[in-house]
Amino acid sequence: QLQAFGGGLVQPGGSLRLSCVASGFTFExxxxxxxxxAPGKKPEWVSCISKVDGKTYYADSVKGRxxxxxxxxxxxxxxxxxxxxxxxxxxxxxxxxxxxTLSTWNRDYAYxxxxxxTQVTVSS
Numbered sequence: 001q002l003q004a005f006g007g008g009l010v011q012p013g014g015s016l017r018l019s020c021v022a023s024g025f026t027f028e029x030x031x032x033x034x035x036x037x038a039p040g041k042k043p044e045w046v047s048c049i050s051k052v053d054g055k056t057y058y059a060d061s062v063k064g065r066x067x068x069x070x071x072x073x074x075x076x077x078x079x080x081x082x083x084x085x086x087x088x089x090x091x092x093x094x095x096x097x098x099x100x101t102l103s104t105w106n107r108d109y110a111y112x113x114x115x116x117x118t119q120v121t122v123s124s
Contacts, residue, residue, distance in 0.1 A: 001025060002115030004094045009121045010084055018079040020094030020115055031100045032070055032077035033111070036090035036120075045106035046092070047079060057105045062088075084122045091117035 001024040010016055020032065033048040047068040048057040056068050067080040077094060096113040097105075104110045 002094050002096060002113050004092060004115045004118045007092060007118035007120045009123065011124050012085060012122055014084050014122070016081045016084065016120060018081065018092055018094075018118060018120075020077040020079075022075045022077075022096065022113070025096070025113065027075040027096075028072040030096040030098060030113070031105070032068075033095050033097065033100070033105060034068065034077075034079045034092060035095065035106075036088075036092045037117075038087075038090040041090075043093075044090075048100055048105040049077065050100075057100075057102065059106075081120065084120075086122045089120055089122045091119050093117045
């Protein structure tokens with residue numbers, strides 16, 4: 001019910017835009033987030049966008065480089081990845097929560113729906 005795509009191989013400094021398409025639930029009623037997991041590392045919540053006012057949250061590691069957005073008419077959330085670094089290489093997942101706050105947007109228990117991942121590789 002969440003399908004993420006748009007990953008690929010990009011050189012350091014490059015950009016990608018990930019998309020997450022929702023189905024089977026009312027997209028506009030959910031806050032949408034992205035998390036990533038690199039091999040051998042714990043999952044890291046990357047970003048979140050509110051369903052109501054478009055408020056956004058970002059992990060410190062991606063602030064200023066990544067931008068989250070959504071298009072409720074298309075039931076789609078996006079993550080624009082700019083100035084990519086080798087450390088950004090990971091499988092990126094999207095997730096949907098009825099409501100998150102500053103304290104819960106990066107907590108697994110807040111989320112009802114999870115998508116499959118899309119691989120981002122950053123290498124020269």
